[in-house]
Structures are given as C-alpha cells and as structure tokens.
Amino acid sequence: LKREKRRKKEEAEEALKQIEMKNKGSSLETEDDFEKEVASKPDSSASWVCFMAYWLGSGNVEKARLTAKRALDTINYRLEEEKLNVWSALFNLENSFGTHESLMKCCKEAASVNDSKAVFIRLAAVLDKSQKYEDLDEVNNSVLLKKHKRSRKVWCNYGASLAQQGKTRSYERLVY
Numbered sequence: 001l002k003r004e005k006r007r008k009k010e011e012a013e014e015a016l017k018q019i020e021m022k023n024k025g026s027s028l029e030t031e032d033d034f035e036k037e038v039a040s041k042p043d044s045s046a047s048w049v050c051f052m053a054y055w056l057g058s059g060n061v062e063k064a065r066l067t068a069k070r071a072l073d074t075i076n077y078r079l080e081e082e083k084l085n086v087w088s089a090l091f092n093l094e095n096s097f098g099t100h101e102s103l104m105k106c107c108k109e110a111a112s113v114n115d116s117k118a119v120f121i122r123l124a125a126v127l128d129k130s131q132k133y134e135d136l137d138e139v140n141n142s143v144l145l146k147k148h149k150r151s152r153k154v155w156c157n158y159g160a161s162l163a164q165q166g167k168t169r170s171y172e173r174l175v176y
Contacts, residue, residue: 028054042074045085052089061097068093084118091126100135117148124157133165 028034034051041047048071055064068090075082087110094103103123111119120143127136140158148154162170 038071038074043076043079043082045071045075045082045089048075048086049089052093056093056097061093064093065090080114080118084114084122087114087119088122088126091123095126095130095132103135117144117151117154120144120148121153121157124161128161128164133161136161 028037028050031054034047034054037047038044038051048067051071052064052067055061055067068086071086072083075086077083087106090106090110091103094106098106107119107123120139124136124139124144127133127139140161144151144154145158
C-alpha cells in the first residue's frame with residue numbers, strides 16, 4: 001500500500017514537471033491566455049501556479065495572491081494534493097514578497113482546511129529552501145515536533161535540516 005502510494009505520488013510529480021515544461025514552451029502570454037487555460041483545466045494546480053507566476057513576472061503580487069485564492073476556491077475539494085500544490089506556491093509567494101506574519105497567517109489558514117502535518121511539512125520545506133533557519137526552527141519546535149512527534153517523516157526532515165544548517169551537535173544528539 002505504501003509503495004503504491006509512493007509510486008502514485010512520484011507519477012503525479014512527474015506529470016506536474018511535464019506540464020510545467022510544456023507551459024514554459026507554450027504560447028501563454030496574456031491574461032486571457034491564462035484565463036482560458038484555467039477555465040479548461042480548473043483542477044490543475046500547474047495551470048494556476050503558472051498563472052500566479054505570470055502575475056509575479058509582471059510585478060503584480062496582489063493579483064498573484066488573488067489568483068491563488070481563486071484556485072483554492074475552484075479546485076475540487078477531493079483533490080487535496082492539487083490544493084496543497086497551490087498552498088505551497090502561496091507559501092513561496094508570502095515568503096518572498098510578504099511578511100513573516102502574512103506567511104504564518106497563510107499557513108494557519110491552510111492547516112485549518114487541510115492535513116496540518118502535510119501543510120507544515122511543506123512550509124518547513126519552503127523555509128529550508130530559502131534558508132530562513134530561525135523561522136524553520138520555530139515551525140519545527142512549536143508545531144511539527146510537538147503535534148507530530150511520532151512521524152518518521154517529520155524527524156527525518158528535521159535531522160536533514162539540522163545537518164544542512166551545520167548544527168552537528170544538535171544533529172548528533174538527535175541521531176545517537
């Protein structure tokens with residue numbers, strides 16, 4: 001069951017990469033083009049994220065936020081992974097263009113309507129990638145390690161983060 005779930009996730013990620021590659025070479029250049037794209041594929045997070053990227057490319061952060069909110073309202077509630085992809089894009093947007101407060105507000109909103117563990121793992125990945133280690137430590141210590149202390153994935157991600165930050169003493173205490 002776990003292997004099948006992992007295989008499906010890998011297939012979905014591969015499909016998402018192929019869609020993104022296709023969209024990079026596509027003729028989507030105007031707002032109308034993107035509107036047609038999301039109208040034809042309303043449940044595709046890749047289409048919505050590309051639309052958000054279009055707005056960010058034109059320097060309109062607020063329209064990108066509104067597009068993300070619209071995507072979350074439009075995507076079928078059963079497609080949790082698609083919604084989580086949009087939430088991840090919104091986390092990246094808030095992390096890059098918003099404040100810490102707006103990022104945490106966005107995360108709390110996402111956790112209230114999705115699996116909180118999946119949401120906070122994605123937030124941790126965004127913070128780790130952007131090297132905001134103080135915020136990452138706050139998320140790990142105040143949420144993930146308290147609420148999901150039995151999760152192997154949480155502990156593995158935490159250990160990898162400590163190792164990447166060069167916190168060898170903390171990492172060694174965790175491992176040994």
